[in-house]
Amino acid sequence: MAIIVNKEEKRRAIAQSCSELLLENGIDNLTIAQIAQSAGIGKGTVYEYFENKEDIVFEIITLFMIEFERRALEQIQSAASAKEKLQLFLGLMFEDEFDRRHLGLYQEYLAISLVQGTPQMVEFSLLCREKFAHILGDILELGIAKGEICEASRGLISALMLFGRGVVVDSKVTGIEAKAEIAQFLDTLFELIKIGEVK
Amino acid sequence: MAIIVNKEEKRRAIAQSCSELLLENGIDNLTIAQIAQSAGIGKGTVYEYFENKEDIVFEIITLFMIEFERRALEQIQSAASAKEKLQLFLGLMFEDEFDRRHLGLYQEYLAISLVQGTPQMVEFSLLCREKFAHILGDILELGIAKGEICEASRGLISALMLFGRGVVVDSKVTGIEAKAEIAQFLDTLFELIKIGEVK
């Protein structure tokens, strides 16, 4: 009698089993052979659950993204002002060693997107964009509602995300100090968007 | 006596001769054999003038960067207001087919920086950063001097560059409409930094 396996469940199990490997070795140095071994299955079996290597990496990165979103929402709640929330959100990837490894993986993923960019990857990136836009939107709306920042701030969602993307890239490419850049930007920005002053 | 060649000159000549190749094929698909052929020299000769393939790509990208800087300064002069200048500067890479190919190369270069990032590459990126910071600084200072924008705008240089980087990346990664994003950001931003209104 064959064991009935929930495909979706096994997918995640395989992905989980080698997520550490991915963080350690990076995408390029992760081989299908390693994946199969760490999951305790044959190489061919991997392809029963995933289309290709990219598919596996996707699964893992998606898991990380969900976790990241969860942490982001959690952290943001603990902050009082809109500025603090933004600071936390934009800076979340640069916190500690744990994040540094995830950041590295994310940068590697971005690099692949930059040169190979399959429709699937674009779709995934757009999905992330939406989620984060939503989070940023909530932060700003709340800030406006609480009278912390002006109505015009509403138009900054996309810019804040693009700024964030720039920080992620440049923290590697030019070695800028991410958290300092974020702080400085928010200081300047809040000088402009906070309520109650005349320029 | 032997023939004396101006090494620096020939370097540039070789780089020039295969820059088209680089734009067409991308970095990864550019082979030393192609470079040598397009320059009409032997493969070994290439290595008389360049350390390695990376070195060649660098030379070409540097040439493009210089050209880009020149065009940026030229375009900016033709604009009247600070907002227009910023729009031109940030949008310069997304103008037409000509730029699209250069943009692609730049994105590929960024991708490499994101995963391999040699000290030399970081140094180059920092150099670019400085140059562009200078240009942005001039634009903002002039805008402040002319009373177009508030003093606080001065603190936006780094943020504008990171935003620009984000647009370069996301125009590929998520397929956002670069020029529209830039326009929208500047509209919102100028709503905040222009002089003469109460929030």
Place this chain on the structure above:
Amino acid sequence: MAIIVNKEEKRRAIAQSCSELLLENGIDNLTIAQIAQSAGIGKGTVYEYFENKEDIVFEIITLFMIEFERRALEQIQSAASAKEKLQLFLGLMFEDEFDRRHLGLYQEYLAISLVQGTPQMVEFSLLCREKFAHILGDILELGIAKGEICEASRGLISALMLFGRGVVVDSKVTGIEAKAEIAQFLDTLFELIKIGEVK
């Protein structure tokens, strides 16, 4: 279930299939492409069974060494006196065309050991040394037991091997006549070590 292959067996089969190639072309001129072709497999498959090219050469040389040892023991048995045995053993590599090709390969291997000498190669050479020391030891012991040679001869094992190595090298380097040198040495030596005379 997938096909299970006896790895060790296939290793030897691949090695065997290109040993002729190795004898003909030498180590440096043996390419992986040739190996794959002669074994009727793909280049990649070669690497399923061998770490690298060196590993393949090792396998083949080891096979030759085993065969050499077998022949040596066989030949020695057919000889009556210790002197004859030594002569056969030391001269075995210089017999005929068959041996000349193997000798050439061995010399090439020695050359590599002399400049690159990986631990693995040293280990292999020590293994050979042990085996041959054992054979020489047996010959001498029997000679002593039979009263052909004096007790002190026992101390000559290592020297005989080093002499043999010297002959292998010099037969190529200075073109000395190997068999004549061996004969002359043994004549002199036996003059000294044979029993029953006063110097």
Place this chain on the structure above:
Amino acid sequence: MAIIVNKEEKRRAIAQSCSELLLENGIDNLTIAQIAQSAGIGKGTVYEYFENKEDIVFEIITLFMIEFERRALEQIQSAASAKEKLQLFLGLMFEDEFDRRHLGLYQEYLAISLVQGTPQMVEFSLLCREKFAHILGDILELGIAKGEICEASRGLISALMLFGRGVVVDSKVTGIEAKAEIAQFLDTLFELIKIGEVK
């Protein structure tokens, strides 16, 4: 008015100027460019004085050989008995750091001889052989004359040289302890060839 240069003199000057380089880098890693630079001349000029790279290496090795011979003779004189002289002669290459570097070079040279062996190299090796045979011959003759060793020892010249060659090779190939091997061999040998005992 052209400067008259003694070709032979300049040859030696060039060779001398890069002999240190040769000891440090080995034959394979010594480039013509380095040679030219260290001699303060152009690459092309090197070929005015030498046929090819091999020719240069030859010149240097010849210089070393002459020096080695000088040292050998000097050392030997300081020894009293034939056994001591042989020990000094055979062990001379394994004395100290100075010798270790020369030994390495010599081994590399042997390796080349083993696979490429040009007539010129064979000739050189034969020349060395003759010289050293002469030295060994003198040692043995003197020993015989002084009644230290028996007449038959005269036949050991070639064997001693081949043994020596074997030690040079195996000190690298199998990592044997050269000086110990030499001592052990000579102990055993002198047990056999010394005068005044009955086996």
Place this chain on the structure above:
DNA sequence: TATGAATGAGCATTCATTCAT
């Protein structure tokens, strides 16, 4: 006599993916 610019052949190795069993 001196130079130095130009040359170009040659090859190991990796690993995602397939598919016969």
Place this chain on the structure above:
DNA sequence: AATGAATGAATGCTCATTCAT
């Protein structure tokens, strides 16, 4: 459902030597 054996494309780099000046 699971497997794992087989595959093969694709490329940077070195350096001794030559010969035009």
